[in-house]
Amino acid sequence: MKERYFDILIKTLDYIDEGIQIIDNNGKIMYSNKSTKSLDEIEIDKTIGRHILEIYPSLTFETSTLLQVMQTCKPILNKEQNFINYKGDKISTINTSLPIVSNNKIIGAIEISKNITTVKELSEKIVDLQTELFKNNTSKKKSKRTADYTFVDIIGQNNEMLKLKTLSTKASLSNAPVLVCGNTGTGKELFVQSIHNSSSRKNKPFIAQNCAALPSNLLESILFGSVKGSFTGAENRAGLFELADGGTLFLDEINSMPLELQAKLLRVIQDKRIRRVGSTSTIDVDVRIITAMNTNIEEVVEAGLIRRDLFYRLNVISLIIPDLVDRLDDMPLLIDFFIDKFNKKYNKYFTSVSKNVFNIFISYSWPGNVRELEHTIESVISLYDSAIIREEHLPYQFNKTKLTSDNNLKIIKPLNESVEKLEKEIILAALKQTNHNITKTAELIDIPRQTLQYKIKKYGF
Ligand SMILES: Nc1ncnc2c1ncn2[C@@H]1O[C@H](COP(=O)(O)OP(=O)(O)OP(=O)(O)O)[C@@H](O)[C@H]1O
Ligand SMILES: [Mg+2]
Numbered sequence: 428m429k430e431r432y433f434d435i436l437i438k439t440l441d442y443i444d445e446g447i448q449i450i451d452n453n454g455k456i457m458y459s460n461k462s463t464k465s466l467d468e469i470e471i472d473k474t475i476g477r478h479i480l481e482i483y484p485s486l487t488f489e490t491s492t493l494l495q496v497m498q499t500c501k502p503i504l505n506k507e508q509n510f511i512n513y514k515g516d517k518i519s520t521i522n523t524s525l526p527i528v529s530n531n532k533i534i535g536a537i538e539i540s541k542n543i544t545t546v547k548e549l550s551e552k553i554v555d556l557q558t559e560l561f562k563n564n565t566s567k568k569k570s571k572r573t574a575d576y577t578f579v580d581i582i583g584q585n586n587e588m589l590k591l592k593t594l595s596t597k598a599s600l601s602n603a604p605v606l607v608c609g610n611t612g613t614g615k616e617l618f619v620q621s622i623h624n625s626s627s628r629k630n631k632p633f634i635a636q637n638c639a640a641l642p643s644n645l646l647e648s649i650l651f652g653s654v655k656g657s658f659t660g661a662e663n664r665a666g667l668f669e670l671a672d673g674g675t676l677f678l679d680e681i682n683s684m685p686l687e688l689q690a691k692l693l694r695v696i697q698d699k700r701i702r703r704v705g706s707t708s709t710i711d712v713d714v715r716i717i718t719a720m721n722t723n724i725e726e727v728v729e730a731g732l733i734r735r736d737l738f739y740r741l742n743v744i745s746l747i748i749p750d751l752v753d754r755l756d757d758m759p760l761l762i763d764f765f766i767d768k769f770n771k772k773y774n775k776y777f778t779s780v781s782k783n784v785f786n787i788f789i790s791y792s793w794p795g796n797v798r799e800l801e802h803t804i805e806s807v808i809s810l811y812d813s814a815i816i817r818e819e820h821l822p823y824q825f826n827k828t829k830l831t832s833d834n835n836l837k838i839i840k841p842l843n844e845s846v847e848k849l850e851k852e853i854i855l856a857a858l859k860q861t862n863h864n865i866t867k868t869a870e871l872i873d874i875p876r877q878t879l880q881y882k883i884k885k886y887g888f
Contacts, residue, residue: 446520446540450493452533454478466542468514481823485511496524496536508540513824514611514795515802519544549645574620574633574675581617582764585754591618591746598744599625604696606681606741607719609748612798615719616679618746623675628715631674634667639683647688651695652703668701671714681718681741682727686734693737716741751793751800758788765801766816769808777808780816787818791828851886854879858888 440447446463450456455478459471467474467482474482479493488494490510492503503524512518520540527535578592598605599622607615616635623633638646652666667676678684684692695701696716700709718741720727727733751757762785766777780788793799807820818825853872861867865883869876 444541446542447537448479448493448540449527449535449537450479450497451535452497454480454494454497456482457535462542463540466512466518466520466540468512468516483510483512492522492524493536493538496526496538497533500526500528500533502526507543513802513822515798517544518542574623574629576617576620577624578621581614581621582761583614583754583757584760585749585757587749587754588757591748594744595622595746596625598622598746601744602715603743604715604741605717605744605746606724607717607746607748608724609719609721609746610750610796611721611794612796613748613750614797615721615748616677618748619675619677619717619719622717623677623715626675626715628674632671633675633677634671635677635679636667637679639680646684647691648704650688651691651701652706654703654705664703666701666703668695668712668714669710672712673714675715675717678716678718680720682720682722682732684733689734689737693734693740696737696740751796755789758785761797761800762788762804765804766808769805772805773809775808775812776814777816778814781818783818784816784821787821787825787828791825850882854882854886855888858883 441461443460444462446466447458447460448456448463449458455476456474457476459474461471463474464471469482479491480486480488483491486494486508488498490508492506492508496503503522506522506524507519508522509517509519519542521543522538522540524536524538526533527537578596581588581592583589583592595605595618605619605622607618609615619635620633623629636646636649648664648666650666650668652669653664655663678692695712698709699713700711702709724742724745724747728735728738751761762780766779769775770777788800795802803822803825804816806822807816811820813820854868857868857871861871865879866876869879872879
């Protein structure tokens with residue numbers, strides 16, 4: 428009975444928003460609830476039994492709150508911890524970590540982590556906005572441009588990529604809204620920034636805002652601004668539309684924008700004027716809108732995640748960026764580019780990848796697309812000193828691909844060799860079944876009697 432309640436309790440932990448993790452006294456992860464996946468982006472099963480620093484490589488014995496508790500045997504309450512997960516996202520958490528003691532001996536530690544990444548980013552963004560506003564109010568200087576990429580930074584000669592570059596170069600000559608679609612890490616932001624930097628708006632602001640995971644009212648006041656007293660803590664503050672005046676406003680993950688806000692966005696795009704939250708007057712704005720989403724367009728529209736009227740407004744020019752697995756012909760180019768980039772950064776002398784690593788790279792699924800390739804090469808170059816990137820240098824997510832790729836290599840041999848082997852097996856089995864009756868065997872495997880006789884002679888049965 429007790430055990431049943433214990434099982435229920437453990438299952439319940441998966442429904443809690445906070446991440447919960449337990450390590451043993453060797454620092455190995457013994458338990459993670461489902462929410463920890465949203466922090467480290469790794470399947471729970473893959474983390475169990477592994478050392479905490481292996482799963483969170485950007486942490487150290489000093490910065491990991493769990494390992495600190497193990498060392499000091501003292502609880503840590505509500506301490507901020509920052510790390511970079513394997514997708515390269517910066518994650519901030521508030522942790523409470525407690526030692527687990529049995530018979531006066533510390534046998535492990537348990538930690539509860541609250542993800543505050545979004546709240547933190549939001550408050551930082553607001554601070555940035557205030558600074559930007561301050562600069563605009565106190566000097567005649569133009570806003571700082573935040574778009575760094577141009578078309579030359581987009582590596583790719585795959586046919587689809589060349590078409591996309593031509594289309595986006597044309598897009599930069601017009602003011603029409605652009606919708607960029609593609610999975611995570613495919614280079615959406617590169618295209619968006621390049622369009623801005625090639626357009627006549629290049630000396631005006633480029634402002635990017637992610638629409639995901641922000642409560643509707645906060646996003647509204649961030650986009651359109653607010654007037655003092657319109658809601659608790661509201662100040663007279665310009666929104667991103669005003670700040671981006673004359674330039675480009677990039678709304679990322681537009682499919683996550685709450686529907687009621689989408690209706691307001693549509694009105695702003697049509698009227699070219701905004702109304703700050705709580706204000707009675709309107710302000711004219713001249714902003715080019717570029718939007719992006721990392722899901723399939725049809726699915727988003729079908730699922731009603733984006734209003735059709737808004738969708739048609741935004742989707743005047745659409746760029747669909749292919750996954751890395753769909754443009755493997757760019758792999759050699761990308762590998763060379765990133766090797767060169769990180770040789771310079773880390774002062775190393777890598778020249779290429781081994782044949783095996785290349786095979787692994789073209790067999791791997793690349794869920795994080797070009798970003799994942801970039802991080803893979805950066806991690807190898809930063810950690811090792813060699814001329815060639817070899818299999819043993821690759822991070823753990825390639826282990827499975829290494830095996831599959833080895834297996835594939837094993838079955839790759841001259842085709843006639845494999846065909847003959849199979850033919851021999853079939854003829855032998857048929858002969859056995861018919862008690863070596865040639866006519867019946869020939870009928871059974873549907874070949875002429877003479878051919879069968881020839882093959883029996885050939886294989887020496
Ligand atoms: N074609 C490319 N050439 C060179 N670098 C690239 C290319 N595509 C992506 N990258 C690299 O990958 C990183 C991720 O690209 P980007 O931020 O544009 O992806 P994204 O599609 O916006 O992803 P997300 O949906 O996760 O925001 C970039 O910082 C860049 O360094
Ligand atoms: Mg992006």
